[in-house]
Each structure stands twice: as structure tokens, then as C-alpha cells.
Amino acid sequence: MASEKSLSYVPLSSAINPSFFSKLSQLKLEVLKSEEKFVPIWGYTKLINDLNLPVNLIEVDSTSFNLHFLEHETHIPFYGNVQNVNTIEKFKNCDKQLLVDLEGAKFHEKLMNGDILKNPSLINWFHLLTYADLKKYQLYYWFAFPVLQNIVLRIARTCNITEEFSDNLVNDLYNEFKKLDSNQKPYFAVVKLQNFVQVNSLYETCNDWSFFKERELYFAFINFAPADNVGSNLRLYAACLVHFHPDLGNTEVNFIALNLGRNKDGVTLKSSTVYKLKLPDNASIDWSRWLGWEKNEKKNMGPRFVNLKKSIDPEEIMELSTDLNLKLMKWNMVPNLNLNKIKAAKCLLLGAGTLGCAVARSLLGWGVRHMTFVDYGVVNSSNPVRQSLFTFQDVLDSKPKAQAAADCLKSIHPGVVTKGYQMSIPMPGHLVNGEDIQEAIESVEKLDKLIDTHDVIFLLLDSREGRWLPTVLGARKQKIVINAALGFDSYLIMRHGIHVENATTPQAHNTSSRDLKSISGVNLGCYFCNDVVAPGNSTKDRTLDQQCTVTRPGVSQIAGAYAAELAVSLLVHDKGVAAPAYYSSKNNELDVDETEPSVLGLVPHSIRGFISSFEQFCPATEKFTNCTACSQFVMKNLFLNGTQFLLSIFNDSKQLERISEVPKYCDSIDNEAILDEEFSDWEIK
Amino acid sequence: MSLFNPEDPFEIDLISITERAAVFNVEIKRINAKMDNAIMSYKDFVTYIEAILAISNSTSDYWKLNVVNDNKFLTKKQSVLLENPEDINERLIATFEYHVVYNISYAVPVLCFDVWNQNGSRISLEDYWKYNKHLRDFNMHDTLTQTDHPALNRPIFAFHPCKTHEILKGFARTSKNPIVSWLSVVRHFVHLELLETYIKNC
Structure with a gap:
């Protein structure tokens, strides 16, 4: 009949909401990784179309990945799958005809088993092929709204x-x-x-x-x-x-x-x-x-492409990109790495000099978002070349180092929560009297509060005695304390044990294998224990900090990086601060698998390195019973007399030795000479 | 896996229309008495937007009430075919997401919006004016800027509230719902469709 004509159809048109890309990126990074499997998603169209639109839009957004369609009586759901492929080549070369035919076969199956009859809305379906370049914020995508070929009405x-x-x-x-x-x-x-x-x-x-x-x-x-x-x-x-x-x-x-x-x-x-x-x-x-593959904007049979970089807030991009490099670690290298634990860790950096800057930089790379600096000094002209967070302008402004470091972190990454405190840390042997007493009390209280509110305490100060008070408080509050100290061409990075009430005398444990020994993280020695009782090779172990301002420039970068890496390894260890340190009593190389490693590997007690010979080793030592910082004697006095006790120590450091019963201990052993030498610097003010 | 079940970006708080309808009329009369000057309290703002929502729900319109950080605001998504008047071949489908939010410092409602292409990329303000040259001559042009969303704290396009007082003042005594009256003026600049029902009921 002449009046019989076949129908022509208006194809559906896809519309992506900006939130879709962020969710797809998250899915790719955190769940799919390098997998290319199909993921069910939802699309929707409006029941009442907008006034002047020539087509109906099938929209996808961040809620498209929900398990269930977010039901709204004004929207009609579309059922689909998204497949994100790993490379642009795969996106270009995969057989599109085969893809819709295979998906169509699944539809036919649903028709045969009665699903479609029970739920006719399944007739509204689509397929979405994507290639998301997460580094460039680019998305190649191609929707198909499949229909059968050769149906003539x-x-x-x-x-x-x-x-x-x-x-x-x-x-x-x-x-x-x-x-x-x-x-x-x-x-x-x-x-x-x-x-x-x-x-x-x-x-x-x-x-x-x-x-x-x-x-x-x-x-x-x-x-x-x-x-x-x-x-x-x-x-x-x-x-x-x-x-x-x-x-x-x-x-x-x-x-x-x-x-x-x-x-x-x-x-x-x-x-x-x-x-x-x-x-x-x-x-x-x-x-x-x-x-049913959708035509692109040019009305050609081809995919669509979008660069979303300008559509996303730059601060959000920074946040996403920082996380990107870290999340990629989880794809293959370290699948079980707990990045959230690192991100959530609040770090207190005592000292904002060469070490402070280097540690902050490494922590930034690890995605740490919360850093607080404490330093008494202002940026001076010798600093910027070695201390990576300062510039010449800071020298001209005589900016306090703690503040300058915090400001710089903010300018590197606006998402960082950071603050700088310009304050001195009271030290044993540095007299406080008269008006200074009130100031010292305030400093102690301030530091006490700061340590309370942070998870990891880094000791990055330029003097030995400056580390005493934070060592004592850190042990008492059972915090992760990471200590870094520099020599001219050597460095020491170590973690401290923690104070446990009425603990029995610590003992190193022999393990089943050969000469491998372990010490619980709780019982590890602090900076002050270790320099009194030197381990194994006494010619290599010496007090490092005395020459700290005169160092080979690379040393602080190396040590700062190790300090951050040690802290991160400890943070992601199942046992946290209690992670045991393993060592070989015969200086043999360790088999990492035997050392209860974290997902990142070995968690040593200390790292000692020497640039002159480019050597490094990782000894572990227990707490020293008579330690002038972390021993039960000091902890007991701190507990009983608090600030009064601390003030008396600041004014007379010799007391520490008496309280810790060091003389008694010295009498009991032969090598007094070493101890005398070690303690001589307590008298330097 | 939690990723597949993210929370909806906005908490949706649908109001029971029938229960509220009667209350609205009384409330709105009371508020109008105070409207001699053109400022609006947050409480009044909420009353007005809830009245809009009630009408929207009864006509299958797309306004949604969102509550973020104790801030209530309306949103609506709408797609529009835009044409460059100088070259009719240059046309695009733009999707708008309108936000009617309360600005505390000016004590007025603010119309914010995001607008994006079909592929999800945002349309810049420059491009936006290219498709809306006919609107350039109005004074509203100067007041359209990018600012921070008062409730979501992220960048969004908005009409600066400095001119809103002027517009509101004109309706202060006559309108049952000044937000609807104000929207009926500013909507032309952003292609917002406003059903007659709202105007009739306000």
C-alpha cells in the first residue's frame, strides 16, 4: 500500500555529569585497578523531557555506581555496564561489533528466561566503553544503546x-x-x-x-x-x-x-x-x-573524548594527583598498603632545619596531610640552600622557621593541614630561674599538649640535650618517636621504645633461625640508652650530633628520607609502635621474610650510615635500665613530681645520673672511661 | 564494597505536601508583614523554598531539597539547547544544575549554577556568554561571577547578591513568595524554566 511507510527513529543521546569521572577514577584506582571487567551501572532519563530539547538525554553521574537505582518517580532507569580498558590501543582496537553482539546475547538470555517479561524496564539498556587517563584527566568513551538490526516496522x-x-x-x-x-x-x-x-x-x-x-x-x-x-x-x-x-x-x-x-x-x-x-x-x-553505537559530536561513528582538567577544581586535582601516585603502589607493588593510615597520621616535627625540611618533603610525598613544626629560630641567609622549604625572601622577612616551613608546605599543597610554633624546648643543664621559670613551664605544657595531639614525633633538633624532654614525654605517652641525628659524614635514624608501667626487664628473644634475634618495639632503646651502651662495633658508633652544623649536604636529605620511611613502615606495621626489631648477632644479612616485616618490609630499630665509605647497617638494642631519659627511674619521678621534677633537671642535669642510678651502674662495670666521656657533654650549657 | 554504594551527594529531605500546605499559608502571611525591607531571614528563606518544593512535587517538577552542614537549599537539573545567535550551526546541549541558596551576609537568596556540556566538561563563563549574547546588555551581566557555594564551599557560578535587594524590594509587599518572584526575573539569564503554577500560587 502506498500509505505504508517505515518508521524513522530518533536515537538516544548520552550525557555525562562531571561527578561521573571522579567516581570512575576512584573505582579504577581503588577497586578495579588493572582489571577490565564489566561493572554494572545505572543511567536515567527524565520522565518529562526539558522543553526545547531535540533528544532525550540518558545521564550518568556519581550515583550511577550505586548498587540500586536511586529511585525518583520523575526518572526512568537505564541498565548498563561500563568497561574501562587499560590502554588507548585496546579502546581503539577492540571489536565493537562483537562487543554489542555479546552484550545482546545476554539480553536475549534474559528474554528467554522470562526476566524481561517480568521486568520490561530491562529493555532500556546500554553499554559504555571507556578509557580513562587518570593522569591527564582525559576520558575516551563510547555509549551503545543497542537495538536489533533489520527490524522494520x-x-x-x-x-x-x-x-x-x-x-x-x-x-x-x-x-x-x-x-x-x-x-x-x-x-x-x-x-x-x-x-x-x-x-x-x-x-x-x-x-x-x-x-x-x-x-x-x-x-x-x-x-x-x-x-x-x-x-x-x-x-x-x-x-x-x-x-x-x-x-x-x-x-x-x-x-x-x-x-x-x-x-x-x-x-x-x-x-x-x-x-x-x-x-x-x-x-x-x-x-x-x-x-547502536552512538555517533559522536561530529555525527560520525566514533567515540567521544573529553578533557576534564579545567572542569575540576585545581585543589581537588592536586589532592587526586597526590593520591594517584600512591594508589598506583597498591595495584601491583604493595596491594595491602594502608594509605589511609598514613594519610591520617598527625606528625610533629621538632626542628625545622635541614632535617625538618627533608622529613616534611618525604612525608608530603607519602600523602601525610597533617604536620606541625616546632622551631625557635628564624630563617637566616645560610639556610635556604640546604633547607628545602625556605627561600631568600624568608631571610629578608626574618620569618620564623616553623612558620616559614608551614607556609611553604601550604604553597606546595593547599590540602595540607600545617602549623608552625616558634618556641624553645627546655633542656637539661640550661638554667631556668626568675622570669624564665614561667616561660619554661609554659613551654613544657605546650610541648606536652603537642605530643598528646600527634601520632608520630620526629626529633630533628640540632642539639643532643634538646631531644631529652621530647624523648621522655614521647616514651611516657607511648607515641611513635623517630629520632634523626647527623655527623659530618654520618647519620643515625632510630625509633624509640615506649614506657610501660611495671614492665619486667626486657630480654632479647632468640628466634628459631641461626643467629636471628628480636626485640619487641616496646623495649627498644632510646637515643640516650644507645649512646651510653654502644652496640657491637664501637669504632663506628659515636655521638653524631656534636658536629651537626658541619655536614656533607647530602647527609640531611638521606637521613630525612630514612626517618620518614622508617615512620611510614612502622605506621603500616600490624603491631605499630610495638613492631619487633630483628637483628643478626653475627652481623649476617637478614632475610626480610623472617623478621615479621610490615607490608613495606623490614622495620629496623636504627639505621647508621657513613658517607665516607657509603656503608650502612641496622643494629638493634634494648632499653638501658639506667637510661637518663626512658628508664623507670625517670618515668617514676616524672609521674610523681611532674613539672617540678623537669625544672630541677633543667637546672642541674647531674641529678639525672643520680636518679637513674648511673654511678651505681658504672661501679658495677669495668669500662668507666667510656661513660665518663659520654656524659661529659651534659655539663656544656 | 562501599565504593559501589556511595552516599547520595545530597541528603534528600522530601516534605509531606499535604501536611505542610496549610501551615505554609499562615506562615507566609506572617512573614510578609515583616517584609517591608527586602532582607530575608534564613527561617523565612526555608519557608519559601519548602513552599516551592511542595509545588514541584505535586507537578512532577525536578526541584530537590538538600541539607548540607545544616544549610538547606534547593537544586534542580535541567538541560537546554543553546544556539549561538550569530551562527545557528553552532549549538550545544547544556545541562544546568541550579542552586537556590541562602547568603547570610546579604540576608538574601542567591541563585548559583553549574553548567556543563554533554560530555561532562564545564562550560566557561566566556563560552556561556557566547551563546547568550542577547543577554549581555542587561546589568545582570556584571553580577554573574564565580564564587564559593555558601553551603558546599566549592566554586560555582552565581549572581552576586548585591543586586538582589533591589529586585526583592519590588515584590516585598505584593508577593506571597518573594523567592518565586525574584526567580521569575533572574531565570531568563540562566534559561531556568519556571512553571506558571509557581507564579500562580505565589
């Missing part, structure tokens, strides 16, 4: 709904439609009766087909195209109907393309269209051949 008749339904019936249809379950809304059957319409799900219609086929029956669907056009979803719908009811093949069937709009009375269906269409024969439908 011929129009026998078409008219506006009001020509076949009275106004009352149209209103009735909308009221009945509203009552439908959201899964049934997109596709359902309508029986037209004298004074009302009856709305049934496809499932009900199918179950009682011999009854319904005799009625004045219309198959309704939400038209994903502006009125007077028809969405491409109609073809798949028609094919499904012929599958459910083969007797509809080669016959003329009534359809209602529903277009919802608004008028002054509210929502209306009056711009909907009725079609009488001749359906294809069931046997002629080939369920294995699909098409």
Missing part, C-alpha cells in the same frame, strides 16, 4: 492520542500509569473500554493472552524522543512483543508512544501519539545481530 496509521481517546480517557490513562511500579512504567498494555481504560503489565497480559487479544488493546511505551518522533527503543520493544506473542507477527498492532508534558492543570499525556504498526514475523527476527 511499517506504519499503517498514525494519529494524536486525542483522536482515539477522549480527554477523560487520556486523563484516566495518566492516573492509571502513575500507579504502575517503576519497572512496569516504561512498557505496559492498555485496554480501551467505553468509559475508562485498563492498564496491565506485560506479564499479566501474557498470562491471559487469549482474553486480551480479543480486546481493543494498545501496547504503550514511554517515547524517548520529542512528540511526533519516535525513540529507537520502540524497535526492541516490538521485537520482544513478537517473541512473547508470535501470533502478533505479520499483523497490525496498536501502540501508544507516551510523551509526558505539563500544562496549566499539571502533567498531561495529550502530546502522545497512537501508531498502528505492522510487526515483523517472529521467525525473521535475528537476535544475534545488534547495532
Whole structure:
């Protein structure tokens, strides 16, 4: 017949919301990693299309990855899968035809097992292929809204709904439609009766087909195209109907393309269209051949590309990029690395000099977001070349070092929470009297509070005695304390043990294997224990800090980096501060696997290195019972007399030796000479 | 896995329309008495936006009420076909997300919006004006800037609130819902569709 013509269709159009990319990146980085599997996602379109739009948009956003569609009665869900491939080559070269055919086969399976009949909204489906370049914030993507090839529907008749339904019936249809379950809304059957319409799900219609086929029956669907056009979803719908009811093949069937709009009375269906269409024969439908890849902006068959760098707030980009390099570690290198633990660690850096700057830089790289600096000095002209957080301008401004370091961190990464405190740390042997007493008390209280509110305490000061008070407080508060000290061409990095009330005398444990020994992290010696009782090779171990301002420039960078790495290894160790330190009593090389390592490897007690010979070793030592800083004697006095005790020590450091019963200990051993030498510097003020 | 189940970016707080409808009318009358000068308290602001939400829900419109850090604000997403008047082949589908938020320092409502292309990239203010040359001559042009969203603390486009007083003043005595009246003026600059129902009921 001359009036018979085939329908033309308006394809669906995809729309990505900016939040989609962030969520996809997160999924890729944290869950999928290098996997390329299909992930179910949701899309949605509006039930009532926006006024002047020539197409219906299928939108995806951050909620697209939710387990369940965020149901909103004004939205129609679309079901899809996203596959993010790892390389641009894979994105370009993978067989797109095969991809929709395989996904189409899954759809056919759902048709055969009855899923589609029970939930016709599954007819709204899509596939999304992506390649996300997370470093450049670029996204290549290609949507497919698959339909069967070679489905031809011929129009026998078409008219506006009001020509076949009275106004009352149209209103009735909308009221009945509203009552439908959201899964049934997109596709359902309508029986037209004298004074009302009856709305049934496809499932009900199918179950009682011999009854319904005799009625004045219309198959309704939400038209994903502006009125007077028809969405491409109609073809798949028609094919499904012929599958459910083969007797509809080669016959003329009534359809209602529903277009919802608004008028002054509210929502209306009056711009909907009725079609009488001749359906294809069931046997002629080939369920294995699909098409439906979306055309790009240039109307070509090809993917779309978007650079989102300008769409994301630069501070957010900084945050994402910093995390990116760290999260990549988890893909293959260290899958079980707990980055959140590192990120959440609050670090207190006592000293903002060469070491302070180097440690802060390394921590920044690890994603640490909370750093506090304490330093008494101001930036002077010899600092900027060695201390990586300062510039010439800071010298001109005579900026306090702690403040300058914090400001610089902020300018490197605005997301860092950092503060600088210009204050001195009271030291044994540095007299306090008169007005100074109040200031010293305030300093002690301030430091006490700072140590309380941080998780990791770095001792990066330039004098030996400056480390005493934070060592004592850190042990008492059971914090992770990392100590770094420099010699001219040597360095020492060590972690401290912690104070435990009424602990028994620590003992090193022999392990099953050969000469391997371990000491619990709790019982490790502090800076002051270790320099009194020198381990093994006494020619190599010497007090390092005395020459600290005269050092080879690389030493502070090396030591700072080791201090940060040691802290991070300890943070991610299951036992935290109690992580045992293993050592070989015969100076043999350690097999890391035997040392209860953290996910990052060995967690030594101390690292001693020598640039002159480029040598390094990692001895471990226990607490010294008579230590002038971390022994039970000092802890007991601190507990009983608090600040008064500390003040008396500041004024008379000799007391420390008496309290710690060092003389008694010295009497009991032979090598007094070493001790005398070691303690001589307590008298330097 | 938690990633697959992220919280909705906004907490949605749907108000029961029937219960509130009666209360609104009384509330709004009371507020109007105070509206001689054009400032608006946060409490009044909330009353007005909840009235808008009630109408939106009854007409299947897309306004949503969000609560972030104790700040209530309305949002609505809407896509529009924009054409460059000088070259009709140059056209794009822009998606707007409108935010009606309260500005504490000016004590007025603020209309903020994000606008992006179909591929998710944001449209710059420059490009935005390219498609809206016909709006350039109005004084509103100067007041459209990028600022921080009062509740979300992230950059967003907004009409600077300095001119809002002027507009509100005109409606202060006559309008049942000054926010609707104000939106009916500023909406043209951002292609916001405002159903007649709102104007009729306000």
C-alpha cells in the first residue's frame, strides 16, 4: 500500500555529569585497578523531557555506581555496564561489533528466561566503553544503546492520542500509569473500554493472552524522543512483543508512544501519539545481530573524548594527583598498603632545619596531610640552600622557621593541614630561674599538649640535650618517636621504645633461625640508652650530633628520607609502635621474610650510615635500665613530681645520673672511661 | 564494597505536601508583614523554598531539597539547547544544575549554577556568554561571577547578591513568595524554566 511507510527513529543521546569521572577514577584506582571487567551501572532519563530539547538525554553521574537505582518517580532507569580498558590501543582496537553482539546475547538470555517479561524496564539498556587517563584527566568513551538490526516496522496509521481517546480517557490513562511500579512504567498494555481504560503489565497480559487479544488493546511505551518522533527503543520493544506473542507477527498492532508534558492543570499525556504498526514475523527476527553505537559530536561513528582538567577544581586535582601516585603502589607493588593510615597520621616535627625540611618533603610525598613544626629560630641567609622549604625572601622577612616551613608546605599543597610554633624546648643543664621559670613551664605544657595531639614525633633538633624532654614525654605517652641525628659524614635514624608501667626487664628473644634475634618495639632503646651502651662495633658508633652544623649536604636529605620511611613502615606495621626489631648477632644479612616485616618490609630499630665509605647497617638494642631519659627511674619521678621534677633537671642535669642510678651502674662495670666521656657533654650549657 | 554504594551527594529531605500546605499559608502571611525591607531571614528563606518544593512535587517538577552542614537549599537539573545567535550551526546541549541558596551576609537568596556540556566538561563563563549574547546588555551581566557555594564551599557560578535587594524590594509587599518572584526575573539569564503554577500560587 502506498500509505505504508517505515518508521524513522530518533536515537538516544548520552550525557555525562562531571561527578561521573571522579567516581570512575576512584573505582579504577581503588577497586578495579588493572582489571577490565564489566561493572554494572545505572543511567536515567527524565520522565518529562526539558522543553526545547531535540533528544532525550540518558545521564550518568556519581550515583550511577550505586548498587540500586536511586529511585525518583520523575526518572526512568537505564541498565548498563561500563568497561574501562587499560590502554588507548585496546579502546581503539577492540571489536565493537562483537562487543554489542555479546552484550545482546545476554539480553536475549534474559528474554528467554522470562526476566524481561517480568521486568520490561530491562529493555532500556546500554553499554559504555571507556578509557580513562587518570593522569591527564582525559576520558575516551563510547555509549551503545543497542537495538536489533533489520527490524522494520511499517506504519499503517498514525494519529494524536486525542483522536482515539477522549480527554477523560487520556486523563484516566495518566492516573492509571502513575500507579504502575517503576519497572512496569516504561512498557505496559492498555485496554480501551467505553468509559475508562485498563492498564496491565506485560506479564499479566501474557498470562491471559487469549482474553486480551480479543480486546481493543494498545501496547504503550514511554517515547524517548520529542512528540511526533519516535525513540529507537520502540524497535526492541516490538521485537520482544513478537517473541512473547508470535501470533502478533505479520499483523497490525496498536501502540501508544507516551510523551509526558505539563500544562496549566499539571502533567498531561495529550502530546502522545497512537501508531498502528505492522510487526515483523517472529521467525525473521535475528537476535544475534545488534547495532547502536552512538555517533559522536561530529555525527560520525566514533567515540567521544573529553578533557576534564579545567572542569575540576585545581585543589581537588592536586589532592587526586597526590593520591594517584600512591594508589598506583597498591595495584601491583604493595596491594595491602594502608594509605589511609598514613594519610591520617598527625606528625610533629621538632626542628625545622635541614632535617625538618627533608622529613616534611618525604612525608608530603607519602600523602601525610597533617604536620606541625616546632622551631625557635628564624630563617637566616645560610639556610635556604640546604633547607628545602625556605627561600631568600624568608631571610629578608626574618620569618620564623616553623612558620616559614608551614607556609611553604601550604604553597606546595593547599590540602595540607600545617602549623608552625616558634618556641624553645627546655633542656637539661640550661638554667631556668626568675622570669624564665614561667616561660619554661609554659613551654613544657605546650610541648606536652603537642605530643598528646600527634601520632608520630620526629626529633630533628640540632642539639643532643634538646631531644631529652621530647624523648621522655614521647616514651611516657607511648607515641611513635623517630629520632634523626647527623655527623659530618654520618647519620643515625632510630625509633624509640615506649614506657610501660611495671614492665619486667626486657630480654632479647632468640628466634628459631641461626643467629636471628628480636626485640619487641616496646623495649627498644632510646637515643640516650644507645649512646651510653654502644652496640657491637664501637669504632663506628659515636655521638653524631656534636658536629651537626658541619655536614656533607647530602647527609640531611638521606637521613630525612630514612626517618620518614622508617615512620611510614612502622605506621603500616600490624603491631605499630610495638613492631619487633630483628637483628643478626653475627652481623649476617637478614632475610626480610623472617623478621615479621610490615607490608613495606623490614622495620629496623636504627639505621647508621657513613658517607665516607657509603656503608650502612641496622643494629638493634634494648632499653638501658639506667637510661637518663626512658628508664623507670625517670618515668617514676616524672609521674610523681611532674613539672617540678623537669625544672630541677633543667637546672642541674647531674641529678639525672643520680636518679637513674648511673654511678651505681658504672661501679658495677669495668669500662668507666667510656661513660665518663659520654656524659661529659651534659655539663656544656 | 562501599565504593559501589556511595552516599547520595545530597541528603534528600522530601516534605509531606499535604501536611505542610496549610501551615505554609499562615506562615507566609506572617512573614510578609515583616517584609517591608527586602532582607530575608534564613527561617523565612526555608519557608519559601519548602513552599516551592511542595509545588514541584505535586507537578512532577525536578526541584530537590538538600541539607548540607545544616544549610538547606534547593537544586534542580535541567538541560537546554543553546544556539549561538550569530551562527545557528553552532549549538550545544547544556545541562544546568541550579542552586537556590541562602547568603547570610546579604540576608538574601542567591541563585548559583553549574553548567556543563554533554560530555561532562564545564562550560566557561566566556563560552556561556557566547551563546547568550542577547543577554549581555542587561546589568545582570556584571553580577554573574564565580564564587564559593555558601553551603558546599566549592566554586560555582552565581549572581552576586548585591543586586538582589533591589529586585526583592519590588515584590516585598505584593508577593506571597518573594523567592518565586525574584526567580521569575533572574531565570531568563540562566534559561531556568519556571512553571506558571509557581507564579500562580505565589
